[in-house]
Amino acid sequence: MTAVTPDRIPAKTKHRRSIKDGGVKPIGRPIWLLSPGVLWLLLFGLAPLAFMLMMSFWTSTIFGTKPDFSFDNYARVLVTELYRDQLFKTLRIAFMTTAMTVVISYPVAYLLSRLHGMQKALFVLMMFLPFWTSYVIRAFVWLPILGRNGAINNALQALGIIDTPIDWLLFNEGAVFLGLVYVYTLFMTLPIYLSLEKIDPALVEAATDLGARPASVFRRVILPLSWPGVLSGCIMVFLLSISAFVTPQLLGGPSGIMYGNVIASQFLANNNWAFGSALSITLVAIVVLLLLVSSRWIGLQHVFTGGRNS
């Protein structure tokens, strides 16, 4: 033990130093470990977007799409009344859907956060059960409910409330709104529920102890602490509904189509890829703008982590 050969001393000191640094041999800053994620983002995220941005300046004719640098597509997007109206309508539907899902989800999430054990499990199961089926089916299911020969019309006729079927239930903006709210509510309920669940019950007790009655406790403690969850849900639902395609396609009819359908028709029906790209980029730009504006009030870093950390 006492006899240490000189050539072993450097090895020992080296060992010591590495322990001091945290016990692990330092390997520098291994930035290359990020490469799979970065590669994925570049390949499937940024590259298509860049390609679309490029193509939005091209020109499409019946003979095909050819490289160009023209602002004609954007001029058409912004000037044509049809496309402007579609954009405003889509924004309106997205905002309304977001607002409605908050109104529905907050009480549901609050109730859920109050339940325990078996009750909670059952409740969660009931909430999730419809979401085990495809998104398309969840939108499609409204057809046999709202249609001319659908469940509602049949029921109203059987009860003698109406003589002829109501046909304004389906294929309009209202039906799209209903469908979107139904399909996306869970994306609002979950983040709100998670942020409510994170609230330490002792905080509620502390507020009560300091003289706050239930309404004040809710307004001053529960609501502010679950707010990041609400915002996170809002952003998700807004993003999902502004780019909705299947729901308006199935339930919208001619008057209920949204921006996503307009874009799709340029690619699928009109074969005008350049103009379709310009429409898409416009939508992306508006979404980014809205996110930036909203980041003035909320920390975007909180939004996707489901709330504050403390």
Place this chain on the structure above:
Amino acid sequence: MTNPVPHIATARSVASAPAQAAGDSAVEIRNVSKWFGDVTALDNVSFEIRRGEFFSLLGPSGCGKTTLLRMIGGFETPNEGQILIDGVDTLGAPPYARSTNMIFQHLALFPHMNVLDNVAFGLKMKRLDDEVIKQKVHQALELVRLDGYGERKIDQLSGGQKQRVAMARALINDPSVLLLDEPLGALDLQLRLQMQDELRRLHKSLGNTFIFVTHDQGEAMAMSDRIAVMDQGHILQIGTPEDIYEAPRTRFVADFVGHTNVFDGHVSRIDDNGECLVACSGLTFRCIAPAGLTLEQPVSVALRFEDVTLGGDPGSADGTGCSATVTEKMYLGGMFRLETRTDEGVALTSDVTNSDAARLFAEGDTVNLTWQPANVSVLLE
């Protein structure tokens, strides 16, 4: 929303003008029982806490001390019995209508508010004038030596600073009873001692009644005017720290408070001078006989580690000493702890001062151990 709930007014008026009818008890627990399903948390507990006293509920986890505290604060309802605060029955009064404030175990500071808003919360709930609130918050922060920290966020504070914010937030309401649910539990020793001093200082200068829940007997000793030792839903003994330490009444109290040798035995002789002999297997103890002791009565005796002296005449026949072999010697800084075993096989532990005499002995040596009859407690239960 705009009018205060009537019973707030009741509680406050009682708090601000101590009713003569209430006497000098701040809290009165009358035959309180509480159970959760099959588990009994409190079993028919009755006692009083005097106005202005620093009272500790001491016991191991699960003894019911926190449940009792939470019932005083209004977070739990007793299944049976009454709790009177300032002489008024609290039955059915929610926490926001009570003149109590609690410092929670993990403090429960509002993470979305800064220090000012945390401290001001109670006053805002009382809808006081903004200027008054500002002034009182300033005073409260000064009181806990946090002036200048008002704009800080909670997660920018150290553990000790958070403690102080919690104290200010509770004390700013001038509660007639301050409830403390082991708030110092998470702190390291140094900070803990500091905060103990701080709490003592606040208690002295403010004069509110403090009820302090802890499982740390040292903490309870250092801070309390009186201590209630609890176990399994019962109060075993209430008294000053000196009472509890020097005259434990039950085996549990003797064991829980301080380091104690406890032996079972029976009374073998009662002398005219008020002393008696208790014969335990292999060892006899001379002690001061409590009133009503009878010959042959089975009792236990307790002898604290530090009350055993090294050296002297063992004179084992008269019950004030023995000789024993050292089985283990531990160095505790200021003292040595000697674990010894008598020839009869009785294990006896002693804490002896770090003297030269103690240094001389090693494990395996035979030593003489002596004690004073006054230091041997007779435990009837």
